[in-house]
Amino acid sequence: MTASNQLYQEVILDHNRKPRNWGTVDGANHRAEGHNPLCGDHIVLTLSVGSGGTVDAVGFEGDGCAICKASASMMTTAVKGRAVGEAEAMVQQFRDMATGKLDPERDANQLGRLKVFAGVKDLPSRVKCAILPWHTLHAALNNDAVTSTEGDGA
Amino acid sequence: MNPSVASGGFDIDRVRADFPILSMRVDGKPLVYLDNAASAQMPQRVIDRMVEYQTREHSNIHRAVHYLSEIATARYEEARRTAQSFINAASEREVIFTSGTTEGINLVMHGYGRKFIGAGDEIVVSAIEHHANIVPWQMLCEERGATLRVIPVNDAGELSFDAYQALLGPRVKLVAITHVSNALGTVVPVRDYVEAAHAIGVPVLVDGAQAAPHIPVDVQALGCDFYVFSGHKTCGPTGIGVLYGRESLLEKMQPYKGGGDMIASVSFEKTTYNVLPFKFEAGTPPIMAAIALGEALDYLRGIGLEAIARREHELLAYATEGVSRIRGIRIIGTAERKAAVLSMVMEGIHPHDLGTLLNEDGVAIRTGHHCAQPVMTRYRIPATARASFAFYNTFAEVDALVASLERAKAVFGID
Known part of the structure; x- marks a missing residue:
């Protein structure tokens, strides 16, 4: 089985076909745009973070490949309802997994179903596709309006 | 078209033997190198x-x-x-x-x-x-x-x-x-x-x-x-x-x-x-x-540039015909006079996913904007999947491209 056979699993194909939390959050208080200049992936992420510091609502829109779209869709379902600190920790874990620095089967993590993206580490040209939504989430939580994976070591 | 006739006089086996890289395998599959517009391969002589x-x-x-x-x-x-x-x-x-x-x-x-x-x-x-x-x-x-x-x-x-x-x-x-x-x-x-x-x-x-x-x-x-x-x-x-x-x-x-x-x-x-x-x-x-x-x-x-142009024209025509039969594919660039490049978009599959899936079959194509973003903007697409041919490509390789495109559709559950 090759790396990408592992990658294009049904759960990813399903999120690509029917992205969850698609759209813009009304009354969002965080927003960021993410862009992969090399491949044209582009997403807009909106978030509503409540006074208790939890992600109450999250939505995304954009254009991208199946890896990027599924990663964004699954990210939104994963971080909804979580504290901002937990979401930030997941950003780091996901990036580490995608770049092969974290083994989701061995190292402690909260990635859950997001482990399906582990195989992307063997496809260096596609790592940025998977990471873009997480990069954008980090930017939104830190109020950077526009972000890009350019210059990211990933 | 009968490929063996269409290649009229061009000794493809001898030509391919000049390029050591063409006989390599990718993940166990024969390399089908269709990214010649990005960089062509080098004959042993060079x-x-x-x-x-x-x-x-x-x-x-x-x-x-x-x-x-x-x-x-x-x-x-x-x-x-x-x-x-x-x-x-x-x-x-x-x-x-x-x-x-x-x-x-x-x-x-x-x-x-x-x-x-x-x-x-x-x-x-x-x-x-x-x-x-x-x-x-x-x-x-x-x-x-x-x-x-x-x-x-x-x-x-x-x-x-x-x-x-x-x-x-x-x-x-x-x-x-x-x-x-x-x-x-x-x-x-x-x-x-x-x-x-x-x-x-x-x-x-x-x-x-x-x-x-x-x-x-x-x-x-x-x-x-x-x-x-x-x-x-x-x-x-x-x-x-x-x-x-x-x-x-x-x-x-x-x-x-x-x-x-x-x-x-x-x-x-x-x-x-x-x-x-x-x-x-x-x-x-x-x-x-x-x-x-x-x-x-x-x-x-x-080899002769006239012969090269003729052969690549036959390959392009054969590929255009084969790819056109795949439902959901749109060819970008249908000029009367074309050379060696077949750019396409597939309904429901992003070009990058297509590129990764084709790679599993040993088929090397280029996906992206091809350093021509204004062209992508003009056709309102983010990227294309581009197969580009050289004289050393074969009609069987074009068949492999078409088969791999069909398989990608199957993986994505598209009829």
């Missing part, structure tokens, strides 16, 4: 030539009087004459070695553009240029207060000659246009474009990166003033390319880089530049790469 040079001939050129330097210089200059005859330039003084097409265009931008283009002037490019033939001119426009004008393209990928003629006003100082589009495959009838520009005294640069490996190029017949192409797309190594320039223009231009080899004499009061073509070749050039490029061009000429 690989051997590099080894031979480094083993028995290497030294610096145009400098010492010792044996190796004489040999290296002679081989380097022979390569220049091979390049000269490959594009039928009138004189070897008009053939300048560069690092590739991009440097060739930048050299003309600096050497000609910065000397002769100023505020209020216009530079005409086309809507189907590679970034390498857009960005240098934009940089010049910004620096000099000049304006970039763009020849529009129709839905098929053909430039509008009428619109071009309308753009050719009194402020135009240079036309920079591609010979073959890397993203769409369109062959531009550059001779007509050159004639129209010359009628109002405007010089024309032709980006031949995608033409030189695929169709016969005769710069004198085209009439262009500058012609640029890359070594690695013509079965040579990376890091080497050719700029053809009309001698009378090259003489008037300022050097692009200063340094050794490009001077006649240097003092702290005044430096006199060397004669053509050395005036534009500062520093030690990639000698081995230049000699290998000469070998590669010689190899292509041995």
Whole structure:
């Protein structure tokens, strides 16, 4: 089985076909745009973070490949309802997994179903596709309006 | 079409045997290399030539009087004459070695553009240029207060000659246009474009990166003033390319880089530049790469550019027919005259996913914007999947491409 056979699993194909939390959050208080200049992936992420510091609502829109779209869709379902600190920790874990620095089967993590993206580490040209939504989430939580994976070591 | 008949007279088995990389396997599957527009593969003869040079001939050129330097210089200059005859330039003084097409265009931008283009002037490019033939001119426009004008393209990928003629006003100082589009495959009838520009005294640069490996190029017949192409797309190594320039223009231009080899004499009061073509070749050039490029061009000429163009036309026609039968595929670039490039988008599958899935079958294509973002914008698509052919590709490889595209649809659950 090759790396990408592992990658294009049904759960990813399903999120690509029917992205969850698609759209813009009304009354969002965080927003960021993410862009992969090399491949044209582009997403807009909106978030509503409540006074208790939890992600109450999250939505995304954009254009991208199946890896990027599924990663964004699954990210939104994963971080909804979580504290901002937990979401930030997941950003780091996901990036580490995608770049092969974290083994989701061995190292402690909260990635859950997001482990399906582990195989992307063997496809260096596609790592940025998977990471873009997480990069954008980090930017939104830190109020950077526009972000890009350019210059990211990933 | 019967492929064995269609390839009429072309000994494909012998040709493929010349390229060691073509027999490799990717993840257990035979490599199907359809990314030739990005870089072509290298025949054994050229690989051997590099080894031979480094083993028995290497030294610096145009400098010492010792044996190796004489040999290296002679081989380097022979390569220049091979390049000269490959594009039928009138004189070897008009053939300048560069690092590739991009440097060739930048050299003309600096050497000609910065000397002769100023505020209020216009530079005409086309809507189907590679970034390498857009960005240098934009940089010049910004620096000099000049304006970039763009020849529009129709839905098929053909430039509008009428619109071009309308753009050719009194402020135009240079036309920079591609010979073959890397993203769409369109062959531009550059001779007509050159004639129209010359009628109002405007010089024309032709980006031949995608033409030189695929169709016969005769710069004198085209009439262009500058012609640029890359070594690695013509079965040579990376890091080497050719700029053809009309001698009378090259003489008037300022050097692009200063340094050794490009001077006649240097003092702290005044430096006199060397004669053509050395005036534009500062520093030690990639000698081995230049000699290998000469070998590669010689190899292509041995097969014959007419034969290559014919074979690739058959491959393209066969691929276009096969791919067109796949439901949900749209071919981007359907010009009447095309060369070796089949760009496509598949309904429901992003080009990058397609590229990754095809790779599993050993099929190497390019996905992305192909350094031609304005083309993607024009067709309102983020990217395409591009198969690009060389004479050493086979009809069976086209079948493998089609089968792999069908499999990608199945993986994505698309009927």
